[in-house]
Amino acid sequence: MSRIIRISLSLRMVVACLAILMVLVLAGTLYQVEYGLYAAQQKYFYSWFVLLFGFIPFPGTQLTLSVLFINLTASMLFHFRLGWRQAGIVLIHLGLMLLLTGGWVTHQFGEESFLSLTEGEASNVSSDYREWEISVAKTRDPDREVVGIDLRSLHAGTTFVVEGTGIEVEVEEQYAHCRAFRAEKEADAEPLLNVSGIAELKAAPENRDPEANIPGLVLRVKRGGTSAGLLLFGGDMLETELPGADGPCYFSLRRKRYPLPVSVRLLDFERTVHPGSSTPKSFSSQVELGPVEREVTIEMNKPLRIKGYTFFQASFQNLESGAELSTFAVTRNYGRLIPYIATGVTVAGLAYHFIAVLVLAAPGRKAAA
Amino acid sequence: MTRRRFSRWAWVPLGVGLAFGAAGQEPPVDLEAFRRIAILYEGRVMPMDSYAQAILFQFSGKKRLGEAKEPALSWLARTLFTVDPKGDDPLFLINHPEVVEALGIEPRKRRRYSFSELHNSLAKLQELAGRAVQMEEGNRSHVEKELIRVFGNVAYFLQLQSLFLFAVPHADFAVADETLRKEMHLDGGDESRAFIDVFFEAGILQQKVQALGQKPKEEWSANEAEAFRLASVLFAWSRQYRDLQVTFMPIDPHGESVWLSPWDALSINVHDPEMRKALSDLGDMATAYRASARLEFDLAARAYRAFAERRMSNQAARHNLGLEVTANRLNLLSRAGWGYGVAFFVSLLAFLFEGRRLARVSLVLVLVSLAAHAAGIGFRMAIMGRPPVTNLYATFLFVGLICVLLGLFLEAVQRSGLGVLASSFSGLSLLLVAQRFFVEGDTMHQVVAVLDSNFWLSTHVIAITTGYAGCIFAGLIGHIYLLQRIFGPGREGWMAATHRAMIGALAFGLIFSFLGTMLGGVWADHSWGRFWGWDPKENGALLIVLWSALLFHARMGGMISERGMAAGCVLGVIVVLAAWLGVNLLNAGLHSYGFTTGLAGGFFAIVAAEVLFVGITVPIAGRREIKHVASGA
């Protein structure tokens, strides 16, 4: 008897979870129209709790999926019996568990970044879409060591020491998105070091799409006894030099970099359109991979998979100078294959169950599931 | 026997159509040869027939013109070949009343305005549209979008009108000097000539004018002055009509596909004798049309067509021209829709009055309509060279097909007439909706780069649309089940069979929706690096899977009854429609004008109708059940 109660309770739980998920999916989709995909994901799909209409507490997707996962595990252990009749159901739910697992792995460990190259340009690092870092280096050579400090670890008042240089830094101002201004300040204010001649930053309202935000920092740096004010702006084209007794140090604010397993040089970018229209037919980039110097084509729907990384032809731009800029989406996903396996298992289970039930029922009738 | 029955029914609408057609405009020549001439439009090579329909639809929102229901091809020929085509055709659809007001035109009830009505407001239209284009796309209101659209259409119409002006006599090209005429091998006197006649002899003009550089103007002879005048007016004209967007002459240098308007072809390839002949043929076509010279038109059109088909480097496209003309003529999808309609009527009678012969007739009608339906889809696949579903319009065709097949399968299993009823209704409604709401000019337009991957397109999209079909079919059966509960309690077997059909269809729908959703993830991972991104299209499909799974689990847990299950299936139709059309609805907003006028309105109407249906039938069915149990037990 208790077993039946347990089963029906768990079924109620499943129905409740499914209903909650439907509400979340609907709300998140409607929210996305005005606030953008990223914000919707953060609020509804990657959260544990959410406030509907701003004040009704409601479980978030992560919580609901976790409960479902527990429910699935429990039903696997206690409810389903291995046998010809239930084989389909078992497979279905096993597959779903795999799917949820794969989703979790991707969410926790996946890395998404991008790489933009003009024809002839090469790089062995990719950039994050949203996160920024302070970079500090001792030379301007292309082959050099760079210290990166993730902006997420900083806020106004933080102090840290740049490793390998002994420079002490205190963050005075930090902006997630800001605008830069040349000097209109009073003459007696101490001039801030900045390569573009920027004297002041003002906070600006953050964009719907965080990719479009340009951060800024005002730092106080102490080096070898002297202290100076340093202003770093995400839009600076060049690095700001901090002079010092043992050689200059170059600071900049740039999108967070990820090292790539290979270096990529763009040899040629091609875009074809359907004749007589501007509907694009295909994009493709011819690249050279170093250090092997192997040539490969990366095009839409034909990505490059190498050493656990995948390079996709994402988009392109015609720059003002006339050059073409090809952008690749670079992903690193450990659990990549899990959803494929999960799909196979679940669909096999669904097909088995449907057919088995059809066959088991008396001929000439469509039986209930 | 079946063939004859179908034919008899099909001739009815055909006969009616012919009767209307005969009452309308008769073209002065036979347009058959013209029908198949190839033209490149929006990246796709198609016959003039399809082009005419696409353009007419783009301008006016209809496939035929005016009260007389003039066919698109006839209208196109008239526009291209006559110098001053009837500017009174109700051609341009202007949906938004504020646009009409802004242009100072008298509003019409049917919202279609002729060129002559717009003529005086053209400058204003250009000015307003110009300003609208300057605005950022997101900031444009519906009025601005409509202005841009209407102006674009009018500008394109003007281009159509000027396309064949090279073959129309004009005073500018009258050659006054007799000696010059002789040198240019031109017959006749100083009457107006066409651009092309003078253009072909431009070499002589060039020589003469070259020598003039040395002479001061006072010493120019009448002959030389006339040569200079003609040379400069040729230049001015070819400059004015440069880069027209109507491109139907295949040039194909080095095997690349290049299509030009006749004006551009003239300026590039004037020395190629084949090209000259082709251009003369085009000119002859225009002249013959104006003179109502049937034979000359036919000969010129055929000659030109032979040239064009020889020059086209794309073999497949050439072959498809004939296929497409045939498909247009057969009009299979429209006929299938009619067939389903009649079949539904007959099967309803059969179902209600249990007429065996009527039932057989309806089954045959459905089968034949299905054949036409499938053939229609088949033609599209052959012409496009792609799997059956590539745009929104095609999804409706395909979902309709699957629903009809499901119904026939059901009929084979239960043999109660229910299957035929469901088949005919789904076929009718889905084809009707496709035709009414989702045609936007060329329904076989090219596929965008991101979607250009045949394997994933076929598997993912077919699976998902099959899933839609299953769930919609289940919803349809759900309606029938609830109605049966109200109007015919006491026939247990009847209702149980219906219920089984509904469950089976829902399961079918669930499997394919799930498969389709997962395949979508696989496609996304394969192409862009992420399996799932929570974007609207993915979320919509997920909602269908969640809802169907929820219904099954709720039933298993005893949380809902048979009635509840049926109600759930009916409401499931809303979920499917939201997923299917959701992206369009979210983008278009609630008050979208244009060809999908009323899409949002239609959607909410269906939502309200279904909710009302469930709200009314479920309680009544419940009371009936109690009464039945009370009286029968």
Add this chain to the structure above:
Amino acid sequence: MRLATFTVEGNECSLSALPGDVGGHRANVERWLGQLDVEPVPEDLMTGFLAEAERVDTEGALHGVVYDFRRFTADGDADATSMLAAALEKDGFTVFVKLMGPRNLLEREAAHFRDLVLSLR
């Protein structure tokens, strides 16, 4: 150096003087064609146009040529932008008179333009 500007229905007629011959007649005609956005004119047409243009002597004994660019537009194209221009020389200076506007405007003002040119001292 601009000497004067007249306005006709929103279109400018400018008068300017520069030392030297400023590249010669052909170069100036090509420059004006560029301003009208007329693509390269075939050689024969160019020589004919240069030969055909009206040579004038003004009241103040400036010699020069009046160029009517309406030749390069089709009659049917009433609104197309075109130009009336004159290049006159005297004493080592070149004086330019230029009126640019829609064809139908130039139709109306052609006579006035010519009068203006002829009246220069």
